Amino acid sequence: MSAAKGVEDAIRMxxxxxxxxILFHLFGGTLLRFSDLERAIPAISQKMLIQQLRQMEVDGIVTRTVHHQVPPKVEYGLTDWGQSLCPALDALLKWAERR
Known part of the structure; x- marks a missing residue:
């Protein structure tokens, strides 16, 4: 795979x-319920939050844990691979600050 293709794939994810x-709210090993994420990001619609979480789950960045109880409890967290994005995003922020 070429470097350009690798970058395209990373950006797509x-x-x-x-x-x-969403990633910044989950960094540090935090497990958050869907409602916690909704409260933390008030400008996002429920539909969009579900869509973004599902895409990140398919890509292997986010884990979804369903606790079978009443009412149902669903928690989201980062996979180890998703957590490994933290230093890369920190570097990107530092890069942007130097502008």
Missing amino acids: LEGRWKLV
């Missing part, structure tokens, strides 16, 4: 208005 915001 992170594109979307809300994915990076």
Whole structure:
């Protein structure tokens, strides 16, 4: 795979208005319920939050844990691979700050 193709694939996994915001809320090993994420990101619609979380789950960035109880409890967290994005995004932020 070429470097350009690799970058395209990485950007595709992170594109979307809300994915990076969701990631920042989940960094540090935090497990959050769907409602916690809704409260943390008030501008996102429920439909968009579900869509973004599902895409990140398919890409192997986010885990979804369903606790079978009443009412149902669903928690989201980062996979180890998803957590490994933290230093890369920190570097990107530092790069942008130097502008």
